[in-house]
Amino acid sequence: MVNYKRFTLDNGLRVLVHEDKSTPLVAMNILYDVGSKDEDPSATGLAHLLEHHMYGGSLNIPEYDKPLQLAGGENNAYTSNDITNYYLTMPSENIETGFWLESDRMIELDFSQKNFDTQKNVVIEEFKQRYLNKPYGDAMLMLRSLAYKVHPYRWPTIGMDISHIENTDLEQVKRFFFSYYAPNNAILTLTGNITYDLAYRLSQKWFGPIDKRHILCRNLPSEPAQNEERVQTIEKDVPVTALYKAWHIGSRNSPDYYTLDLITDILSGGESGRLYNKLVRGKKLFSKINAYITSDIDPGLLIVHGKLMKGIKKEHAEDSLNEVIKSLQNPSGIKNDMKKVKNKFESSTVFSNTSILNKANNLSFNELLGNPNLINQEVNLYRKVNPDMVIEACRRYFIPSNCSTLYYKSTRIDK
Amino acid sequence: MINNFRRIQPPVFPVEKVVIPETLSIRLNNGIPVYVIEAGTEEIMRLEFIFRAGQIMENLPLLASTSNMMLSEGSENYSSEEINRAVDYYGAFFNLSVKRDRAGLVFFLLNKHIKKILELSHEILFHPVFPEAELYSLMKKRLRWFLVNREKVQNLASDVFFESIFGMDHPYGHQVIEQDFEMITRALIYDFHSKYYTIDNMTVIVSGKLNKKTIELLNFYFGGLTVNKTSNESTGNLLKGSEIKNVHVNKKGKIQSAVRIGSPTINKRHPDYPGLKILDSILGGYFGSRLMKNIREDKGYTYGISSSVSSLDLTGYKVISTEVSKENCQKTIDEIYKEIRLLQRIPVEKEEMNVVRNYISGEMIRMFDGPFALAESFKSVWEFGLDNTYYNRLAEKIKTIDQDEIIELARTYYNIDELYQVTVGSK
Numbered sequence: 001m002v003n004y005k006r007f008t009l010d011n012g013l014r015v016l017v018h019e020d021k022s023t024p025l026v027a028m029n030i031l032y033d034v035g036s037k038d039e040d041p042s043a044t045g046l047a048h049l050l051e052h053h054m055y056g057g058s059l060n061i062p063e064y065d066k067p068l069q070l071a072g073g074e075n076n077a078y079t080s081n082d083i084t085n086y087y088l089t090m091p092s093e094n095i096e097t098g099f100w101l102e103s104d105r106m107i108e109l110d111f112s113q114k115n116f117d118t119q120k121n122v123v124i125e126e127f128k129q130r131y132l133n134k135p136y137g138d139a140m141l142m143l144r145s146l147a148y149k150v151h152p153y154r155w156p157t158i159g160m161d162i163s164h165i166e167n168t169d170l171e172q173v174k175r176f177f178f179s180y181y182a183p184n185n186a187i188l189t190l191t192g193n194i195t196y197d198l199a200y201r202l203s204q205k206w207f208g209p210i211d212k213r214h215i216l217c218r219n220l221p222s223e224p225a226q227n228e229e230r231v232q233t234i235e236k237d238v239p240v241t242a243l244y245k246a247w248h249i250g251s252r253n254s255p256d257y258y259t260l261d262l263i264t265d266i267l268s269g270g271e272s273g274r275l276y277n278k279l280v281r282g283k284k285l286f287s288k289i290n291a292y293i294t295s296d297i298d299p300g301l302l303i304v305h306g307k308l309m310k311g312i313k314k315e316h317a318e319d320s321l322n323e324v325i326k327s328l329q330n331p332s333g334i335k336n337d338m339k340k341v342k343n344k345f346e347s348s349t350v351f352s353n354t355s356i357l358n359k360a361n362n363l364s365f366n367e368l369l370g371n372p373n374l375i376n377q378e379v380n381l382y383r384k385v386n387p388d389m390v391i392e393a394c395r396r397y398f399i400p401s402n403c404s405t406l407y408y409k410s411t412r413i414d415k
Numbered sequence: 416m417i418n419n420f421r422r423i424q425p426p427v428f429p430v431e432k433v434v435i436p437e438t439l440s441i442r443l444n445n446g447i448p449v450y451v452i453e454a455g456t457e458e459i460m461r462l463e464f465i466f467r468a469g470q471i472m473e474n475l476p477l478l479a480s481t482s483n484m485m486l487s488e489g490s491e492n493y494s495s496e497e498i499n500r501a502v503d504y505y506g507a508f509f510n511l512s513v514k515r516d517r518a519g520l521v522f523f524l525l526n527k528h529i530k531k532i533l534e535l536s537h538e539i540l541f542h543p544v545f546p547e548a549e550l551y552s553l554m555k556k557r558l559r560w561f562l563v564n565r566e567k568v569q570n571l572a573s574d575v576f577f578e579s580i581f582g583m584d585h586p587y588g589h590q591v592i593e594q595d596f597e598m599i600t601r602a603l604i605y606d607f608h609s610k611y612y613t614i615d616n617m618t619v620i621v622s623g624k625l626n627k628k629t630i631e632l633l634n635f636y637f638g639g640l641t642v643n644k645t646s647n648e649s650t651g652n653l654l655k656g657s658e659i660k661n662v663h664v665n666k667k668g669k670i671q672s673a674v675r676i677g678s679p680t681i682n683k684r685h686p687d688y689p690g691l692k693i694l695d696s697i698l699g700g701y702f703g704s705r706l707m708k709n710i711r712e713d714k715g716y717t718y719g720i721s722s723s724v725s726s727l728d729l730t731g732y733k734v735i736s737t738e739v740s741k742e743n744c745q746k747t748i749d750e751i752y753k754e755i756r757l758l759q760r761i762p763v764e765k766e767e768m769n770v771v772r773n774y775i776s777g778e779m780i781r782m783f784d785g786p787f788a789l790a791e792s793f794k795s796v797w798e799f800g801l802d803n804t805y806y807n808r809l810a811e812k813i814k815t816i817d818q819d820e821i822i823e824l825a826r827t828y829y830n831i832d833e834l835y836q837v838t839v840g841s842k
Binding site for chain 2: 022023024025059060061065066067069070071072073074089090091093094096097099100103104117118119120121122123125126128129130132133134135136237238239240269270271272277280281284287288307309310339340341343344346347348350351353354355
């Protein structure tokens, strides 16, 4: 049980506090309700570029990292399609430095041209390192734009194209910051060795005086239902052929979210997953195979991807994959698998909640979804999934007209 | 006026000295050493079985790693699928792992399933049957993974780097090639297992919320096994770095190059090691390090650059790693040497010393936070015949090290003429 208390400052900042005295550390998480989905389609990658700019000093503090390290702290951040999330851990006696740093960069950044130019280069190198210079690094970029035609999930957080980052100017980053970074668009969570009273006092002191800002109203185009199968083939100089498939599913808050999560766990939760057993260990068609849901807030995807073994025809591999998916609708055997993945979900939750950082992260995200107590309810929601719900979800989502397939073919002769 | 109080950092308190819980050392009835670390508030545990069965013991590439990976591919009483299914069913997680010196098995489990997991561990470790079919398919899979990994400039650069500094004939350095995947047979695995996965070659580290029962159960499943003498012969090959200190591997079509610069160095047993760790942090060991500040935060040449010092049984090594666009590759390399020279000549400013002292002190708290971190930290000194007093020495060194000592260490351990330089990418 993760106990927490919650309050809201006058300026709209929501604060959650969970006390855990078993650690000498405090974790601080600040979630901004803005992600790459809020970007202009002609200037993508902005949310993530701004995340980098956040480390270049703020209104009153010339450097972010040095004072943090001086206080024994460590931090990081990530941007997703939905959110931008910053977190740090600190020895509890120095946590006020965290409040000081995070509140100041919520007010305003040091928008220096030099910092902007450097971070632009860093992000361009990140784009190359993670997406272009690695075999299959761009596969997910292609799969997204195949599956989504309208919704901004069609581009990845790094940006649709490297030229978008190259063409961004400082003014755009500035405008993006003032449109979305504000107490009334953020969630602050503190976990670990901190009392509620101290968290309350420090939140008031450092975040209380920050003014509310007008937040741009989110008005995203919804993705129309897909009604025909989509297939794309790409040929590249990679060592083996890979197969990617994506089916549209509902939003994070939709009732069958946990059913779909459970389905992907049955398919590929570890080495006892069905896909691994049947297609890697059994038929030896793939060297690796994986299935998961994207867990996006807006309607997301269920993705299966694998790398083929040498000499295996992609049609054969794909038919066999579809058979395994079909087998989910067969009630015999499903009960045992369900019991197994439910136990595993429960223990994963126990392990995850031993980390104050995970707890801070999850509490923040659940608050954004509208229910922080999800952190304590998820195991039950997952346990409630029954075989009928699995069959129903399979019938609804695993249909060819709802699917996008990417063949990432190797051009090598000896493949 | 609201901004005035925002200009000054709130008071920073020196990080309290970390309290490291005692590690209890006991022996099972047949002498197996067990290290017990009681910590944590949840009913969970980390259970690790360690053998001196790492790459150092292999006389053929892939032998140690394949022997380790085959442990869970079927035993006398369970098929591979059954082992994995049972582990999942009991909500446990396990990792088989092989490093250069040691290999083993780690379980993370809910305390209530301890019996089942001990029974499974016993099967996996001491009754594997290494089915021929599973071995054949594992080697085919591993070859595919290998081919994909070799396409990544950073993997290739690391392989070439270790071959350069340790030599192609030593297990620390030899590079795997495609043909190696055809050489491993069931007989070789069987032989490797019977030599090195033995009772007198085994150590257990258990951490979590434990009780008396834990040790009783360990005794029940492992304390009655008979000891047979292990042959502890390692390959006998000598560590011998290559004569060529500067290697470029051409990989066409790559838009970034991977860079590795480093050399063999002292390991944890050496009294200078804590000081070297601190020097390494200043150079490239954390986000505020010189290399990050210069090459990422000032010049924007790379997404990341870091340096690290690592310990092995026979030696240690230090390495600086980065990936940069090919246009900036040489400039980056020049800057790396420049930063090393600066550390050898110019005293580190007080302020920077303070930052790095406090940063590492904070890191040390994280290293001992919770039962899993505690076990990892203990293991990484135990492996060198040391104990947690190593961390006291490190803490002391953090407090007392001064600018002169940093210069001295930089001159002794970062002799530029001794550094190897590996680049992989297109020219």
